[in-house]
Amino acid sequence: MKKNVYVFHFEDIEDDWERVLLYDVETVPDLQTLKEVIASGNREYLDAMKAQHVCMAMRSHIYQSLRTIEANKVLKRYEKHERDGWTYFTRMNTNAEEIAKDIASVASAYDLDLAAHNGKRFDFLVLELVKDGRVYEAKGNVFFVRRGKYHRLIDTLELTGENLENSCKAMGVELSKAYDEDLRAYLENDVYMLARLVDALRQAGIKYTMTRTARKFFYDVVSPEGIKRVKTITDEGFAPEYAGGRTEVFKAWAGDVKVFDVNSLYPFVMARFLYPATVKEGEDIVIRVWKARQPQSFTAYIDSIREAVKETLLTDARRLKDLVEMKSVYYHAKVRLKGIHASFKDLEDVILRYFPFSHKLKGRRVFSLNPSAVYHVEGYEVAFLAFFDFELLDLYVSEAEKLWFAPEVERLYEERKRAKKEGDLLKVAQKKAVLVNLYGVFGLRQEKTTTKRIKRTEKEKLLPLFDGYRDVEVIEEARLLKAYGDAKTLNVAVLNKEYVVEEKTKDFVRVMSAPTIATGTTSHGRFWLLANIYHIVLNRGGEVYYCDTDSVFTNITLESTDEMGGFKHEGTYRKAFFLAPKTYILEDEKGQVEIAAKGTGDALVKEFITQTFKTNFRLLRRMAISLDRKTHKIPQGDGWLRTLQDEVDYFSHWRGVMEKAMVEIENENVRNDLRTILDEATKKGRARV
Numbered sequence: 001m002k003k004n005v006y007v008f009h010f011e012d013i014e015d016d017w018e019r020v021l022l023y024d025v026e027t028v029p030d031l032q033t034l035k036e037v038i039a040s041g042n043r044e045y046l047d048a049m050k051a052q053h054v055c056m057a058m059r060s061h062i063y064q065s066l067r068t069i070e071a072n073k074v075l076k077r078y079e080k081h082e083r084d085g086w087t088y089f090t091r092m093n094t095n096a097e098e099i100a101k102d103i104a105s106v107a108s109a110y111d112l113d114l115a116a117h118n119g120k121r122f123d124f125l126v127l128e129l130v131k132d133g134r135v136y137e138a139k140g141n142v143f144f145v146r147r148g149k150y151h152r153l154i155d156t157l158e159l160t161g162e163n164l165e166n167s168c169k170a171m172g173v174e175l176s177k178a179y180d181e182d183l184r185a186y187l188e189n190d191v192y193m194l195a196r197l198v199d200a201l202r203q204a205g206i207k208y209t210m211t212r213t214a215r216k217f218f219y220d221v222v223s224p225e226g227i228k229r230v231k232t233i234t235d236e237g238f239a240p241e242y243a244g245g246r247t248e249v250f251k252a253w254a255g256d257v258k259v260f261d262v263n264s265l266y267p268f269v270m271a272r273f274l275y276p277a278t279v280k281e282g283e284d285i286v287i288r289v290w291k292a293r294q295p296q297s298f299t300a301y302i303d304s305i306r307e308a309v310k311e312t313l314l315t316d317a318r319r320l321k322d323l324v325e326m327k328s329v330y331y332h333a334k335v336r337l338k339g340i341h342a343s344f345k346d347l348e349d350v351i352l353r354y355f356p357f358s359h360k361l362k363g364r365r366v367f368s369l370n371p372s373a374v375y376h377v378e379g380y381e382v383a384f385l386a387f388f389d390f391e392l393l394d395l396y397v398s399e400a401e402k403l404w405f406a407p408e409v410e411r412l413y414e415e416r417k418r419a420k421k422e423g424d425l426l427k428v429a430q431k432k433a434v435l436v437n438l439y440g441v442f443g444l445r446q447e448k449t450t451t452k453r454i455k456r457t458e459k460e461k462l463l464p465l466f467d468g469y470r471d472v473e474v475i476e477e478a479r480l481l482k483a484y485g486d487a488k489t490l491n492v493a494v495l496n497k498e499y500v501v502e503e504k505t506k507d508f509v510r511v512m513s514a515p516t517i518a519t520g521t522t523s524h525g526r527f528w529l530l531a532n533i534y535h536i537v538l539n540r541g542g543e544v545y546y547c548d549t550d551s552v553f554t555n556i557t558l559e560s561t562d563e564m565g566g567f568k569h570e571g572t573y574r575k576a577f578f579l580a581p582k583t584y585i586l587e588d589e590k591g592q593v594e595i596a597a598k599g600t601g602d603a604l605v606k607e608f609i610t611q612t613f614k615t616n617f618r619l620l621r622r623m624a625i626s627l628d629r630k631t632h633k634i635p636q637g638d639g640w641l642r643t644l645q646d647e648v649d650y651f652s653h654w655r656g657v658m659e660k661a662m663v664e665i666e667n668e669n670v671r672n673d674l675r676t677i678l679d680e681a682t683k684k685g686r687a688r689v
Helices: 031-040 060-065 069-075 096-110 123-129 164-170 183-204 210-225 265-272 296-325 342-353 379-387 406-422 425-437 456-461 515-539 650-664 668-683
Strands: 003-009 020-026 053-059 079-083 086-091 113-116 133-138 141-146 149-155 229-235 247-249 253-262 274-276 278-281 284-291 329-340 359-361 364-366 375-378 388-402 445-455 470-475 480-485 488-494 498-508 544-548 551-554 567-580 583-587 593-597 605-610 618-623 630-635 641-649
Touching (some): 020 123, 053 096, 060 086, 069 096, 086 096, 096 141, 096 149, 164 183, 183 425, 229 515, 253 515, 265 406, 265 515, 274 284, 274 329, 329 379, 359 480, 406 425, 456 498, 515 544, 515 551, 567 650, 605 668, 630 650, 650 668
Parallel strands (some): 020 113
Antiparallel strands (some): 053 086, 079 086, 141 149, 274 388, 329 388, 445 498, 470 480, 488 498, 544 551, 567 583, 605 618, 630 641
16 A cells, blocks of 8 residues: 655754844824824725835844845835844935835845734735845745845734734833824834843743744754654545534523633643654654545444443543543544434434534534535544544544653643743743744645636536535526535636636645644643533533634633642633624623624724735725624524525524613624624615614
């Protein structure tokens, strides 16, 4: 049988924040205008291509070590000063084209990478104006290329996730914002803050990207052993499913809601759970996954543990972990579910509400029982197969053991806990940066798109292309067809004389991923979350209204602990309305309202800016609850959701939930946002009135 091989290479990461050019640009004419823009929400000056002022900074010893003709010609137009080991260069009242050319010239002359805070959405965009340069993106990294030199573009916002001032506070940087009423002083102060942040990142050992920071950790772990690669060898046909975390609404509204987060969920499962076993072979760590020789033995295994699974589920569902580990075998199974097994019929309502597995339906991941769907089940999640009668379609196996670096993950977590108690913010940031990004290092995937054209007169060539796809969707009266498969999508545009067929696939890359570690981690995370949900519902008599990867919203109080894998209490709310995954309204006991709306900020309806290297400056009006949203789950009279196999119009079924929120939420702004959504939906005929 042929083999598939994935090779992940460890390497030392030399980023040390030494050779970087920091910069910030401003578009407003003066500081007063900036204050008015911030106060009024005026969007006029948010286009980076209208930059008028710039401040750059590089380390003073680098500036003094090399004076090229090109650099001198540029920098003589700038006002200069030194501060804390950095030299700052400021130029006011110019234009974006000149700014872009100057930044490119200085970076090229000194061979520097470029860093800015929120650079990808703003400051870096001016580089598009450099006529003899271009922006190049590869595997998540962005480079500016000019005259054969590649300059990495480092967005410090991606490292901290906060605005510049809060990022500095999180890294323990003391700041003063003393810039009087002068725009130049304001601009220079921002770059000074950025320089202090960069120095703090350097001291904490955080690299140019979080992925590189985590990869450095793995290099340090394996290099003393002389290991250079993780090599995953699988029998042909093995295709792991990278499903990610579970985010789901179970009830549309609730009162007295308590929120608990799992402490470091993914580091926890990487430290404590079993994965496909590894062996050391020379400079390689080798993972082997093979096609099961006797797949029927897996069905027999599930039959043999049904009674034990039910007993454990009804006593302490979290101990299902121990039950699975007794086998010491790691399974990757592909199954169809026929229905609830007779021995679990008394738990059918709970199983269907908090369903353990997901499948793809028209491109969306749905947790529901569908006899025609194909489910991928691996690792500890196989315990949940005991709930069902099922048909085994495919099976791959490997031996099971803990990850070779599990003790290092435990050590990292304990060091982070100790640093938090000691108030060492730099060490906290460093350990967190590694812990949060550990598993993603191994999960690199790439999307590939292939396009072909078929004449309308040769329709017979089109139909075979749909083999392996399901859930064919007709859009705009058959002018566009869409079909969905496992990690792939097929789009067919129907033109007058031909079909334009576009196939998109997203797969693990062979040269820089270890898929079983990546998929195993997300699978284990879903298992632990659901095991705790079953514990709350079946063992503690509680309810769970909503979950999001590592958190549960429930009506009972759980033990709060700082131990890895345990729950930490995050807040209590007297009212909650869950309008969609990652879209909800919470009202606390003081009447303060918290709105979560993915991608929309603090409001359910918000104007926001989009400008990237691929798009021009645009203003968009985005609604957290889109008018075109479809749903597979609809609320019943008591708020609990019922799962549908077909998509339906969202507003038809959720309008009552939003109206209920409008009555019960005290905050007038929230009520107005909901009213805006409902009014627009009504006008466009998207909802029944």
